[in-house]
Amino acid sequence: MLTAESMTGYDLVKYFDGSVAFVWQAPHSQIYPELRRMEAAGLLEAEVVARGERAEKRIYSISSAGLAELRSWATTPLTYPPERSAHRLRAAFLEWSTYEAARNQLLEHRNHFTRALRTWEHMIEDIEAVRVPLLRRRLERNAEEQAEAIVAFKAFAFRAELARAKLEIEWAKEGLALLDHLEAAGVPLAGEAAAVPTDAP
Amino acid sequence: MLTAESMTGYDLVKYFDGSVAFVWQAPHSQIYPELRRMEAAGLLEAEVVARGERAEKRIYSISSAGLAELRSWATTPLTYPPERSAHRLRAAFLEWSTYEAARNQLLEHRNHFTRALRTWEHMIEDIEAVRVPLLRRRLERNAEEQAEAIVAFKAFAFRAELARAKLEIEWAKEGLALLDHLEAAGVPLAGEAAAVPTDAP
DNA sequence: GTAGTCATGTAAGAGGTTACATGATTAG
DNA sequence: CTAATCATGTAACCTCTTACATGACTAC
Secondary structure, three states, X not given: OOXXXXXXXXXXXXXXXXXXXXXXXXXXXXXXXXXXXXXXXXXXXXXXXXXXXXXXXXXXXXXXXXXXXXXXXXXXXXXXXXXXXHHHHHHHOHHHOOHHHHHHHHHHHHHHHHHHHHHHHHXXXXXXOOOOHHHHHHHHHOOHHHHHHXXXXXXXXXXXXXXXXXXXXXXXXXXXXXXXXHHHOOOOOHHHHOOOOOOOO | OOOOOOEOHHHHHHHHHHOHHHOEOOOHHHHHHHXXXXXXXXXXXXXXXXXXXXXXXEEEEEOHHHHHHHHHHHHOOOOOOOOEOHHHHHHHOHHHOOHHHHHHHHHHHHHHHHHHHHHHHHHHHHHHOOOOHHHHHXXXXXXXXXXXXXXXXXXXXXXXXHHHHHHXXXXXHHHHHHHHHHHHOOOOOHHHHOOOOOOOO
16 A cells, blocks of 8 residues: 555555455554554655644655565465355354344345445446545556556456355345245254253143 | 264364365364363363273263353354455555466466365265265254254355355456456566666666 | 374464553644 | 544454474274
């Protein structure tokens, strides 16, 4: 982000929430110390600027070492992190739930990704029309011949999440249909048993 | 997993790698201490069994408190963790890479999920045919009327990952096509610039 | 005897979450 | 004056990764 524009940690947090956060989130409690570490490592340079009469702020820019590090990161092969999805795990053991809780879970899943889908769609439109402020500044800083690639890669990354959202919505629907089918067939779930007290005959 | 069969931490690690690990991975260094903690919390019971003359092993079973906890977990709403995908992040900033590195990245992505796809397909077949040992034992322990649901939920969870793998393969292909298009159009990437030394005219 | 499997741990450190904490500046 | 925004931290805690560490049992 600092290759697009020099800015404070505060700005970084803000812009994060509006763009990069859709693929990589970080709270300010991670960003501020990290900026200090990167500055100490020579990857960033900080300009301390007065803010009013008493306060100060640090405007960070990327250094040439930082640029080299960025290029290095961009060309290093990535590994695949271990799978860890609470939602899939839950789905695999839905027999321990109740029909009500299972349905709520899947409805919430569908709603969550329906909202996400709308966000992604708008985001991709905004990217392709260069309505995203930080992207605009990035294009101004770069050779015009690269503009197409810069925009295309952002849209490319976000389209994956768009497709993912569609997938999750369909998956949730499939799950809801499965629950309907099982309940109609009179299949009991283990979670319901918990509702039956032990003092039953 | 302990509701399907009582077993040692070692067994748990083994079975993890063959089934649950596809949605939730954990190394033995996490599993052993966790079993101890859960036993201390009364969720599990351990039977210490001699193994040969000198060695011992601990066979864990789930307690009634553990079952209650499991049911509680199964019915508690899940939250959505912050997005954090190194691959999407990388994709969004591919202009900092080189065509070669970017292609390798996407080819590796395609290969990774092609392998995953095959694994999922076999896994789902094995689940539906009840060829998975732990699943078989789970069905033996449960009322026959629940068998359909137990199998269906496992297949349901895994189908999501199957669909995900297909999505990732398509996405990687799209990315490769994009790279071909950009390179053919003569668009330079920032990573290539690093190859041009500063002592150029 | 030896290689493979069974079996169980510990520990340092990285990365991330959540909560606590503070205070200046600016717009109305 | 007061609320919103700008701005920057710290710290406890949890989870997970990676590496270190050990040794018994069993089949060949």
